[in-house]
Amino acid sequence: MHKPNIDIDEFKINPQYRLQFEEAQSCYVLLFPEGLIKLSDSAAAILERCQQATTLGKLVEELKIAFPGVDGLEDDVRAFLVDALQEDWVLSAHSENV
């Protein structure tokens, strides 16, 4: 299996997962077979932008506009992507066998 390269790969939500806003919980959740993960607003903001294939660079660019004046944004997004890949919430273009 190709090791994902966070800096250049494209990312997309794993098609087996579904991102959805839950009114009753007042937050976004990620749904998957027999389970769900409650997302913080920031995690949801990233995943929302992974509904279409995207890159770390594009994500950071978009998030900087949506959340102006936030420090350390790139590091946070990078750390999140590492976790999200690990958990299979998002797939990189390589791991998706594109």
Add this chain to the structure above:
Amino acid sequence: MLYKRTGFSQLTVKMSEVTYIPMWLLAELTYACPVQCPYCSNPLQISASRKKELSTEEWFEVLRQARKLGAVQLGFSGGEPLLRQDFVELLREAQRLGFYTNLITSAIGLDAEKISEFKEAGLGHIQISFQGADETTNKRFGGTDSFKQKSAMTREVIRQGIPLGLNFVLHRHNLHQVTKFLAMAEELGAEFVELANTQYYGWAKHNQEHLLPSKAQLEQAELATNEFRQNHGGSMDVFFVAPDYYDDRPKKCSNGWATTLLTVTPEGDVLPCHAAKMIPGVAFPNVRKQALDEIWHSSELFNKFRGTEWMVEPCASCPEKEKDLGGCRCQALMLTGDAANADPVCSLSPYHDKVKAITEKAQRPFNPEEPVPLLFRNMKNAKQFHAE
């Protein structure tokens, strides 16, 4: 699980743990079932008549009300949910309402066309259960000749790309087959396998003496599972669920009584867990008479063991009470006679010797030739349990 690691937003998730949300809806569509598993957790009193089952419209209403309450994961279960002629209609409505749908099935009655219909309707996940790792044992413990069908449908679900999990219920007579189960699952191409030891409710409790494995059997099976994991890399996730009779501390009831799970039975009774029908001295709310919202928030049944206020000693003053919430109410009832007692699996329970007495009997060495006098779950056998 709460994901709150990223720090760039000042906003945090508004935790709603205080107002409980029934995020999981278990819809038991029918008790009718082509399989006769003697370890079924359904009540012994299942009825052969399907006349009182909720109608399509009534299920639609249940789904709508549950969704409004915040239910988002939906398990279609039973019995065999595919025996409902309206299954696809229910699936479509669930999907339309925003549920993530899981089908829990024996695969009997499934075919390629239906799988593609379910996929098109948006089904999120299928769990197929096997009763044995080969034709003979599958028939012996399921009472049906269905091994080839299950294998073929497993492959078909995978081929059509619906997420799939395989489920093997473990007990005294098949624990030694763990490696065989896993090899079979791998051969079929499964990505997720659950090796779930029998939970002793309903039919399983009735047959407990002949189902509960010895500790040695369990340890061997866990060892075999770990060995398989090591030798076969990470392409298949394997979950091993041990029976709580061998633990020192009990398991929470369904993530906490009336905190997360809402079960609706084929005839519309609403329960905080699928076994709760055995709790005595309390009226069982029914969707035909009451709104789900009211049942979830205000019914006597749902509030009876919510939180920790109801507890007696040793739970009431136990520093671990929040961790396991006193364990399973039904197990407490079955083994101590009072559902408010500590789950006797807990070594601090004054009734722990009851569990010990049961497990001690199970320590006899396993002999594959030993007789298997199990009562199979079918409508004929259920008759003897019907109250007059």
